[in-house]
Every structure is written in C-alpha cells, then in structure tokens.
Amino acid sequence: MATTRPRRRISARQVREAAAEAAALLWRCGPVRLSAFLAMTTAVAVVPVLTAWLTKAVLDRLATTGAAVAAPAAGLVAAGLATALLPVAARFAREQVGRSASRGATDRLFAALGRQAGLRRFEDPAYQDRLRLAQDSARRLPELVDGAGSLVSGVLGLTGFLGSLLLLSPLLTVVVLGTAVPVLLAEFSLARRRSATEWHVERFHRREFFYGHLLTGVDAAMEIRLFGIGGFLRTRMMGERERADAARRRVDARQAVVQGALKAASAGVAGYGLWWAVTTARGGGLTVGDVSMFVAAIIGVQAALSGLTAAVTGGQARLLAFTHYVAVLRAEPDLPTVADRPAPALRHGIVLRDVWFRYSDDHPWILRGVDLTIPHGYAVALVGLNGAGKTTLVKLLCRMYDPTRGQILWDGVDLRDLSPASLRERISAVFQEHMNYDMTAAENIGLGDLTALADRPRLVGAAERAGVHERLAALPYGYDTPLTRTFILGMDNGDDGPDAETGVVLSGGQWQRLALARSLVRAGRDLMILDEPSSGLDPEAEHEVHERIREHREGRTSLLISHRLSAVRDADLVAVLADGRIAEHGPHDALLAADGTYARLFRLQAAGYQAVP
C-alpha cells in the first residue's frame, strides 16, 4: 500500500457525518445531562426577550397614570434571578456533559486504533497528522457542547428579538437580517480556511513536539549534553513553531479585515435604527417603552447574531476538525483479512514461498523472493549482514505487514487468512528494539502474558530463566519496584513526598533480560522468535542466556537471529539472508563445509576471538 497523502479539502458529506457522530456520542455519554443542559440553555436564551418585554410594560404603565405596575415589576425581579442563576447551572451541566463525552470519544478513538493490526498506518506521516488532530478533537469535544448551547440560545434569542423588532419596524428588520447573511457567509469561509491551515500546520506541531520531547525527556539527555546540541535542537523546535504561527498569522490577518468591515456595517445599521427610533418617538410615533424595547431589540439582535455566528462558525471549525476523528474511527484496517480464521496449533511448520517485500512503492525491495521452511520443532537461525532484512522477515512472520508478493504459510494456511490476533497468540518474541516500560518490574514481565500479571510464581519463573530474578528480588520493593525515574507510579494517595522517589533504572543488559523474561512468560507458544536477544549482554551473561534459551528452545519451533555466530551454531538449521534471498541454508557443519558466506563470516569472527593473546 502506498503512503496516502491527505486531501486538504473536507467535503460537506464528511462534515455531516462528523456532526452525526458527535451528536450520537454526546447523546450516548449522558442523555439526561445533555437534555438538562439544552433545557437550561433554552431558558437562558428566552429570559432576555422576556425581560425586554417586561421592561417595556413597566415603562409604559409608569407613563400611564393609574396603571398597575406590580405584576410586570415582580416578573422583572424573577427574570433577574433567572438571568443570574440559570447560566451557572447550565455551565455546570455543560462541564459534565463535555467531560464525559470527551472521555467516551478518547476511548473509542484508541479502541479504533487497536483495530489497526499492522504497523503501516503508524509509519504514515499523514495518518499521524490525522491521529493528532483526532486526539485533539476528542479532547475538545466540550467545545462542541458549547457550540450546541450557543446555537440554541442564538436561534431563540434572534427569533425573539427579531419578532419584537418586526412589530416596531419591518423595514429595519429586513435591513438587520440583510447584514447578517454576509457575516455568516464570510465567517463560514474563514472557518474553512482556518481548518485547512490547522491541518497543514499539524506537521510543524508534530516536529516541534518531537524536538520538545528530545529536550525534556531523559532518553536523549546524555547525548544532548555531551554533544552540546541543546541550542541547536531548541532553534529547530522554535523554527517549527514560527512556521505554524506564520501560517496562522495569514488567516488571522484575513479574519481581522473581514470581521472589521462587517462589524462596521452592523454598527452603522444599529446607529441608523437608533436615530430613527428617537426621531420617530419625538414626533409621537413611538412610546418611551417602544424606544426601550427597540434599543433592547437592536442590541439583542446584534448580540444574538454575533453569538449565533460565533456558534455556527466555531461549531463548523470544530466539526471540520472532528472529521479527522471520524476518519480515524472509520479507517479501513491496514491488514485486509480475507477469511479471519483462528490460527491452528502448529503441527508441520511455516513456509515462506517466494516472499517479496518493500515497505512502500517508494521504497526499495528488501526481500526479493525468499524461500524458507521453518519445520515444526526445529531451531532455525537466521543470519545476515546489517540491513539484510532479518527483522523485516520477523515482522512479516508476526504479520505486522503482508508480503508484497508471495505467501507465508502457517501449516499450509496463508497468514492473510488468519486473524492477526490469533496468530500472535501463538507466537512469543524478543524484538531487537524491545520496549522498556516505565512500569513496575512485575508488570514489565507480566505484559508478555496478562494472565500471568497477578501470578507471581510465573513471573518469578520467567525472570529466573532469563537470569534476572536476583536483581529484581533485590530492588527496594522487589518485583513491585517501578522501573522508572520519569513517572511517579503506584502512589495513588496524591502524595508526591519522599515515598514517591522509589523508581529504579536498570542497565541496558538488565532491560534486555527483562525483555527475555517477558517473552518467556508466554510459555507454550508455537513459535519463539528471538531477534538479537543477547546483543547487550556481557560475554558471561550472553553465554548463560544462550544456554537457557537453548534449553527453552529444545523441541520447540524457534527462529533465532544473532550476529554472534557462536550462538547459532547449534541450531538445527542456519539460513543466510543476503541480497533479499536465502543464499545458503543447512546445519552449521554443512555450511562450514560448503565454504560460502556463512563459513567466511564464522571464520572471521572466530579469528577475531583467537587473535586475543
């Protein structure tokens, strides 16, 4: 699959889908709270119109001798109370609706991410841009709740005040409405432009984040200090921010000009209307109450219009951004599954048949017709120079990608026909680039098989086999010690005191043993993959680990990748990957006798050791 470039235009259909998805999400996350919020928002919108009419009634009755004023005055008091209290209650409801919807949206987003069974999407920068915008949209879902509230109050306020204005001056009503249409159209266009800009600048933000992460994290701290590259990275980081700001500045400038012109036009209409009301009242055509009503209506219409415009355009901007959320949610799985059968227990073996692979159409071929059989119960070793494609082959075996051409057969069934999750259930692996989780030691092992997480003897057994048990048992809290100095873990009492300073950092080799323990805890899997499991170990530890692995591999199907050829010599079968194909394969002795690449590399390494006096 080629890397997809995003289309920068978002269609009306996508916006409609985003609106439907957002509405459904808001409703699902709390129908009662959402209804309460909308009811209160409606009340908040109606009260000002009511207040204007009550004020007119009070003023007109005051101007008429003998007219009773108590009832409208009491109504005004009640309206004042409602004006003060309703927004507070509405805001409380809005916070609750917004937070729970945002939680729900984030959960759904990450669940959707989990349905991407392979790695391809994660290596697509366009997808990463979308993902970031989607996460941001999920977090900012409360703003859509605001938008919905403002829309309701805007429509009601506008209808109420326009109705009032219509009674006083139909002509002015038409003029006011006439100014509203260009405002709305201009704001729509601005929102679209801003949304396209946000999409465009996401690449700058992700790079800024990358540099920021380097500068603030512990991983790169040592190199940054030693090489003195902190200033250089900071300059780059700020450069990315400036590029994003420059793109936004262009939209800001356009917005300032357009909005300034439109606001001046609105103010002109309002000023003319006021002039008309005052002169008409002077001539006896309007009462004092009418003038007060007129002023309230003009202000109300303007306020409702600007609120409505902000709600509609703000909502439109959020919806445009929310299309990225929907796109991630509905993205096709990156590994098309044909039959989705559960992977059966391995009885015969795995066969790679004329496997070709490249990471994308833009990348060179890495594998060019690999034919290899890993028979059931065999320990197979794969060797080759740096970049030969050994790890790539492992990724294909775990079905992180599908071969570009050719097939990988699991007991005769194409991996494409097996569900990726069930296939991986049957595999255990230590990856060359294994993870060091900022979690406790027990969790670092238990993540290999969640059923072992609460089973301490199983965790200890795996740690013993990986030769790391003694180190873990000696930690301040034993297996419950957090292996991090970055996070405070396990202290949920909110106390950041000295207790929380318990994290421990392991050495590179110790982390590697822990990764091995994590794979060993997945006991009884059909295939064990060991991609450079001992590269960071001292010679003694390496020897010891290989001894243990050897015992563990006995009678199991395994694939070992190692540059230490002494570690692969007792494999049942050694395969040499070169130029994208299996160049040689056979038992160690046979390959030595054949005197090919393997024999040359083996002798080179052996000579290196023997050269030591």
Ligand SMILES: Nc1ncnc2c1ncn2[C@@H]1O[C@H](COP(=O)(O)OP(=O)(O)OP(=O)(O)O)[C@@H](O)[C@H]1O
């Ligand atoms: N995700 C990726 N996208 C594009 N190219 C990649 C990716 N991963 C690896 N490659 C390229 O594929 C080639 C094979 O890499 P691979 O990691 O499989 O080699 P290897 O044999 O395991 O090497 P080593 O012995 O150094 O670990 C390399 O040229 C590498 O640049």
